Amino acid sequence: MELLGNLGLGLGVALSLTNLFYCFLGALLGTLVGVIPGVGVLAAISMLFPLTYNLEPTTALIMLAGIWYGTTYGGSTASILLNIPGTPANAVTCLDGYPMARSGRGGVALFMTTVASFFGATFGIILLTLFTPIIAEYALRFGSAEYFALMLMGLVAASTISEGSAIKGLAMMTLGVIIGLVGLDSQTATARFTGGSLGLMEGVSLIALAMGVFGVAEIVMSVRRVKASDIDPESVKLKAIKPTSDDVRRSWFPMLRGSSMGSFFGTLPGTGPSIAAFLSYAIEKRLSKTPERFGKGAIEGIMAPEAANNAADQTAFIPTLSLGVPGSATMALMLGALMIHGIAPGPTLISDEPELFWGLIMSFWVGNVILLVLNIPLIGVWVRMLTIPYHLLYPSVLLFICIGAYSASFSPLNVWMVFAFGALGYAMRIFKFPGAPLLLGFVLGPLMEEHFRRAMLLGRGDFMTFFDRPLSAAIMSLTGMILLWSIWSSEGAKKRRTERANSM
């Protein structure tokens, strides 16, 4: 009964006129950004972040979250029609979506992925509603040692499990934590690494870092590469979107399996929507009685991954909102948004700010209904968006990034930081370093230091304090296992590579 009351409270918040408007705006902008290849979700959120400065924290978060799940909806459009994933999470959708579009069934594919997205998101939201309060209540008992261990596990998992070399991920995570320490030390008020600059006392701006590393660097890499392509307008005419009864019959179980996979991987640090989508595609192919249809336009091949990535989008909020430990770079940005608005994330969030928590969750429902309604009639508009030439798009994006950074504190310092992080981001692309661990480390760094110092104080300077407490010890050993596994698997991958090279 308490749950119903809370849901009612949340629905009231989410359906207020202001919140409804910003939810709509976020979902719309997110879809737009998701459709356009070459602008990622992180760049989009950080670019639109300045729009939320003057809003209530709840409204701000509702809008940012709308952008996040909106991009996944929109990303499938570019995957299906252009064979270019709008976001990495939609990459698998290309495999069967594009062949469907080629054979004139693009409209059906777009319609059905919208349905799958809605189904997956709904599934994820239900789990989010049920589990977040339970986990948060349990987490109230955590001490500093547990928090430090938990954040460490989140960072290590996010750096090692994602694509690329584990060492590079870990190095970027460390660098991120170091950058996060710039500014006044919270315990002794010593200014660290500021170089005497007054502006840097408050620390490095999260927005400048995200926009530089993900926005500017992405633009540098995409210039003269992304081309607006020709799309056959016939394939997306509205008359062609009605699925056959065979399509519908084939879609139920892939959606259900995709949603479960997505919900599971969404909660884990470092995995998230891309891996969920990829694995659920692999499972559908294995379970199918006719695996040869996959890659040639099998409807199961788009339904499962799209349900999975949308479910993962939603369940990613579970650790973020219940523990205050984000599992991905996007969630780190959400957490950063909370902190900028002066709200301390953690297990007390739900009891301290029930309106924010339940309002946000109910806004997910509202936002997904909006997306469902929005996407189907507007498919034609999204398709037209794809034909905007990149040489007009990127200077505009760059300008909005700069104005956004400038307006964060009305000082050119933030724009200089965008410049510096843009250069760092470009260097990271050349050296093939991942960006997400940097951002995660940056957001978690100050919190980790605080918990580490407090735990050491309580443990009288003995490192064993992290291993004496049973829960902290369990988390620490899990972290160790993740590390060992990543070393082992990267060695294995290398061996396989050389063997393949030798046998050729």
Added chain:
Amino acid sequence: MYRFDYTDMAAGALLMIAGATVSIVSISNYPLGTLSRMGPGAFPAGLGVLLAFFGLILVVQSLRNEGERPDLRFWSPLFVLGGVFAFAIMVEPFGLIPAIIGITVISSLAELRIKASSLGLLCLALCFLAPGVFKFGLGLNIPLFAWPF
């Protein structure tokens, strides 16, 4: 193909330099404290060592791997970052409109083949759109023009 992975080697070396710098700066400028009462220098000093350690592993690994030529480009980063640079340097003394034109023109050069007419139209559109959204839509107080002298 190169015999060693020179890209990773350079990256590892840079990480080692960065890590060492962080550690040295923290140790020499900020109090380290004791293990039970850590000063502001202790945590960053440790992180610097960790970063340098990861750099070292990367260098060692690079000796065992063959490398490919990195995807280096010169003009795109120069003009895109140059645009940001222009905005940062112009927005305060000259105001928003000159900064918009500066960033749009310079960053557009990254495309390498530009038409003056489409660039002019883009500048014009952004000069109306950006102040419209930020100054009049969101009510941010940014002067459109300023005269520094």
